Amino acid sequence: MSDQIKFIVDSLSTEPFRKSYNLITFDSLEPMQLLQVLSDVLAEIDPKQIVDIREEMPEQTARRMLSLLGTLKYKPPGNAADMSTFRQGLVIGSKPVIYPVLHWLLQRTSELKKRAYLARFLIKLEVPSEFLQDEIVADTNKQDISAMEEEKDQLIKRVERLKKRVETVQNHQRMLQIARQLRVEKEREEFLAQQKQEQKNQLFHAVQRLQRAHSQLKSLRHAAADAKPESLMKRLEEEIKFNSYVVTEKFPKELESKRKELHFLQKVVSEPAMGHSDLLELESQINEINTQINQLIEKKMMRNEPIEGKLSLYRQQASILARKKEAKAEELQEAKEKLASLEREVSVKANQTREFDGTEVLKGDEFKRYVSKLRSKSTVFKKKHQIIAEFKAEFGLLQRTEELLKQRHENIQQQLQTTEEKRGVSGYSYTQEELERVSALKSEVDEMKGRTLDDMSEMVKKLNSLVAEKKSALAPVIKDLRQLRQKCQELTQECSEKKSQYDSCAAGLESNRSKLEQEVRGLRDECLQEESRYHYTNCMIKGLRVQLRRAADEMRAYVSSDQQEKRKAVREQYTKNIAEQENLGKKLQEKQKAVRESHGPNMKQVKMWRDFEQLMACKRECFLQQRGQTPAGQVIQEGGEDRLVL
Structure with missing residues (x-):
């Protein structure tokens, strides 16, 4: 059933259709709304079905839908008894009846459109008897009937052949x-599976x-068990700590x-538009600043100051803790x-429950x-x-019976009027009915007056x-109420005295608690x-030990007689x-000098070669030009063909 509803909602x-339904809203539709959805789907298949069911009688709606479903060859599940259940469910808008119909229609909408269009030309029309008096209409109807009888005979013969086989x-x-x-049993199995899915x-x-x-x-019990002065x-x-952190640290930073x-952003907006040259200048400045930063980092590494390294470690840890604190504060705020x-929603639901039945939320055995x-x-x-x-x-x-009886009554009245006109006493029955109705109304009014006086x-x-x-x-209840009022006044006075004692005691405890908290803090x-x-001292000692070990290793390698060990020294x-690097610099200087000395003659030689x-x-x-020949590299035509001059 859930897959069926999902397919219907998606379709x-x-x-x-363009209906904005989901699984919950569609499943919570009222019967009238569900019937309107079915009517809209049928109207998409057959445009004649565009009807607002609120303006239509239930029987007319059921008759219209059943006739179209019969034309579309829809087969309801079950036997004849289930067929009556299907009709009744279609009248009242039952979900187990309408959901399969919608699923079947939406699976084959284009095919059913074609069938509904062709049905107008293939279904036999009921011709009234007065039109059959025309010879052409009668002959056409007889031919249609004879053709249908021939098809029926052919089907009977085919069934007999199958029976003989x-x-x-x-x-x-037995088979x-x-x-x-x-x-x-298969149909029953499908019905049981559907019921099983609904129960699931x-x-x-x-x-x-x-x-x-x-x-x-559980949350209510936890809140009730936690309602103590200490926990509060x-x-x-x-809450005060969190709010103070938010006010003093988080919000100012943000x-x-x-x-x-x-x-x-204001500075960017106020500046004029930048061109390509400005961008190149900014890039050069950025490169210069990056080089300066790298030089400063190298100088700092050459100094190798341990204290600054340790402080940077502590700063990094402090920044990590600050970020974690901010993240937790944001999570706490969101929670x-x-x-x-959620509390507002719970209170709204509780108020709705109270307004619905006038009682509180039930618990335990009461629930x-x-x-x-x-x-x-x-x-x-x-x-x-x-x-x-x-x-x-x-x-x-x-209602249908009433309509038929009314039609019959009107026919009889017309016959009676024609008979009265023939007899020469037209209007006699109407006058007789009016007199009887007036006398009946008078007797009813008299009886009603008598009943009204007796009732009053x-x-x-x-x-x-x-x-x-x-x-x-109420007399004994009023006496008890007076005694209870007096007792209530006495208890109220005693309660106020106890409350003042409690407030003084709580104030003393609060002052002692604040002093102890200050000392503990x-x-x-x-x-x-x-x-x-x-x-900090422990980290400094570890750093000094590392430096001493490096210095000892360097000294040992420097004073060692082994050349291999000396080479390892820093x-x-x-x-x-x-x-x-010095040798490389000397070679580069010599090369630069040679290039400078030969630059002038080389440039003159290049210029002379270009002139040549x-x-x-x-x-x-x-x-x-003197020979009258075409310059090389051009294309000429010779014998109807193109030729490149070399």
């Missing part, structure tokens, strides 16, 4: 009976509602970042907003009793709903007796300072690198 969301098989009656039973869906929804009720009950104070302290961003929205009561009411409702459906169906039949006197007597009974019943700060000092490596090339090209062009 209705596309062209040409089957009769040659052994136990054919036919088994096949018939198989078809019936109902069970799933019931389990979800039960889980939500359990979670709400702790919760308030946490505000400052937004201001910087705004200032930068608080979500909790507040179980309420559920059992609802189940009993649900069974009663289903029975009543079924009775109403039967009454509606019967009402449709009676009886009502006055009843009201007087009720007033006397209520007074006698000071001791915690001192402990944290000592711990940080200890960790000083030797740096000395070797410096010598190599121009002179030779000029001589070649002059020679070709």
Whole structure:
């Protein structure tokens, strides 16, 4: 059933329907709305079905839909008894009846459109008897009837041939009976599978509602168990700390970042439009700044200051902790907003529940009793709903019967009027009916007046007796109420005295608690300072040990007599690198000097060679012009073909 509903919703969301339904909204449609959806789908197949069902009688709607479904060859599941259930479900808009119809129609819409269009020309028309008096119409009708009879005879002969073919098989009656039973069982299996799926869906929804009720009950119990002064104070302290952090640290940082961003954007907007040269200049400045930064980093690494390295480590840890703190604060803020929205939703639901039945949310055994009561009411409702459906169906039949009787009555009245006119006493029956109706109305009015006076006197007597009974019943209650009011005043006075004592005691405890909290806070700060000092000293000692070990290794390698060991020393490596770079620099200087000395003669030689090339090209062009030949590289036509001159 869920797959069926999903297919229906997906099909209705596309062209040409464009219905904005989802699984929940579609499943919660009222019967009239569901019938309107079915009518819209049928109207897409056959444009004659465009009808607002609110302006149509239920029987007319059912008759119209059944006739079109019969034309489209839709086969409802089940036997004749199920067929009556199908008609009744179509009248009342039952979901188990309409969902399969919608699924079947939406699966083959284009095919059904063609069938509905052709049905107008293929279905036999009922010709009234007065038109059959015409010879042409009568002959055409007879030919149609004879053609249908011939088709019927052919079908009968085909069925007889199939029967004869089957009769040659052994136990054919038994096999036919088994096949018939198989078809019936398959249809029953489909119906049971559909019921099973519906029950699974109902069970799933019931389990979800039960889980939500359990979670709400657990949260309410937790809130009730946590309603102590200590827990409330702790919760308030946490909230105060969080709010103070948000106000003093988070919001100022965000505000400052937004201001910087705004200032930068205003600066960008105020500056004139930049060209390609400006961009090149900015790129050069960026490259220069990057080189300066790299040089500063190299200088810092050459200095190798351990204290700055350790401080950078602590700064990095502090920044990581600050980011984590900001992230947790944002998560806490989101959780608080979500909790507040859920609490508002719970309060709205509770108010709706109170407005619905005037009671609070039930718990425990009361909830179980309420559920059992609802189940009993649900069974009663289903029975009543079924009775109403039967009454509606019967009402449709009676309405049709009434229409037929009215038509018959009108025909009889017309016949009576014609008879009266023939006899010369026209209007006699109408006058007689009016006299009888007036006399009947007069007698009814007289009886009503008498009944009204008797009823009024009886009502006055009843009201007087009720007033006397209520007074006698309320007398002892009023006496008890006076005593209870006096007792309530005494208890109120005692409660105010106890409350003042509690407030004074709570104020003293609050002052002592604040002093103890200040002392504890000071001791915690001192402990944290000592711990940080200890960790800092420990890190410094470790760094110095590493430096001492490096210095000892360098000294050992420097004073060692082994040449291989000396080469591993940092000083030797740096000395070797410096010598190599100096030699390379000398070679490059010599090469630069040679290039500078030969630059002038080389440039003169290049210029002379270019002039020589121009002179030779000029001589070649002059020679070709004198000879009258085509310059090389051009294309000429020779013998109807193109030829390239070399």
